[in-house]
Amino acid sequence: MSEIELDLISHLSEYKRIFSFLTAEDIMKKELITLTPENYLSEARVIMRDKRISGIPIVDKEGKLVGLVSTERIIRALEEGIISNKIKEYMTPREKIVYFSPKDTFEKIVETFERYRYGRYPVIDEHNKLLGLITKHDILRAILKQFHSIYIHDRRREEYLNREVSILASDKFIEDKASFRYDINTQSISEAGEGTALLKKVLEKRGYHRDFIRRVSIGTYEAEVNVVIHAGGKGLILAFFEEDGVVVFVRDWGPGIEDIDLAMKEGFSTAPDHIRELGFGAGMGLPNMRRAADRLVILSQSGKGTRVEMVFNLKEGRD
Amino acid sequence: MKLKEVMNTLEAKIYTGEELLEREISFGCASDMISDILALAKPGSLLLTGIIAPQIIRIAKILDLSGIVIVRGKEPMEETIAKAKEERVPLLGTKFLLFDACGKLYEKGLRGT
Incomplete structure (x- = not known):
């Protein structure tokens, strides 16, 4: 994330109380593009380019989260000449992924965005099943939606x-x-x-x-x-x-x-x-x-x- | 204008507040909608209204109105009269329509603003 975007997120923490009723499942994007470990990095690259997305969750046949591939990883793969390899060896493995549970609070989400500087965080249930993805855009969209219900006169x-x-x-x-x-x-x-x-x-x-x-x-x-x-x-x-x-x-x-x-x-x-x-x-x-x-x-x-x-x-x- | 003169001009009967007939009325105000009254009535105003519910006494207290005249010959609810007595808000009633009642008081020099 750029400095400006980070600044945006840190401002959000001022409004933690107001949006405290928002949870991860309210905020997350549910329409997801996913790949499996058997797909190739080159396929991830094409999807990212065409769909203009910055990261793809990797799931197994049951829809459980096993990894994540980011644009940064694709760029490095291009430099290293391994873009034709399979995703499984190069993805960020599940245990290194910072994720949310559906009921995680707005406060926790904002704090997590502040602490780690990743662009996206998957939302998974207790069985590790992928439910959605949260980027800063999703947070802003959820908040803008809430502004329909706020009136301020000053x-x-x-x-x-x-x-x-x-x-x-x-x-x-x-x-x-x-x-x-x-x-x-x-x-x-x-x-x-x-x-x-x-x-x-x-x-x-x-x-x-x-x-x-x-x-x-x-x-x-x-x-x-x-x-x-x-x-x-x-x-x-x-x-x-x-x-x-x-x-x-x-x-x-x-x-x-x-x-x-x-x-x-x-x-x-x-x-x-x-x-x-x-x-x-x-x-x-x-x-x-x-x-x-x-x-x-x-x-x-x-x-x-x-x-x-x-x-x-x-x-x-x-x- | 004194409240006594209002009473005479509108041929009004008085439900409560006989002891306050010497009170000076500074402005007049007329509406059947509570929020309009809240928005428009100046302190010290006499209110002409068709509202007969006890709520109107509360409004009079909140806005420091000088008195209330119920128009169109409507009878205030008993609860309203009791509340007016308790809160010492003069409560009058006239058979005239709102328009005519306002006109008569205006003619005598009472103004809204």
């Missing part, structure tokens, strides 16, 4: 871009150390907003400015109501009181947001009719959060719940 985008900061601030914030915690547990829409009402009282007691409290309350209320309407009413509100503002997390374990870009559109709503009759479902929930917060991150995946992070900054002369 009023101070420029400022943040020049700083070393993760997408989610959550790494800094430990649940037990929250200044405020409220467990959302109601399916009744008339009870939705209780957590926000309590948070507002706490903020008032601490003497925050009225306009600031208002912003925090509007954002938190919309997020809380979403948990009740869309996520079966089970969720959690955490607030952290920082020197320069307040950070609010609202998370749930509901069905997640299908299409975040669409949900951000003003007027778009998936709320059911009986909810609309109560005045909800204007399709302004997420846009309201964006308007209220200085920084809004929504991380959601269909079937895996939703995490909302809102940063409210105290501003001189404003709050």
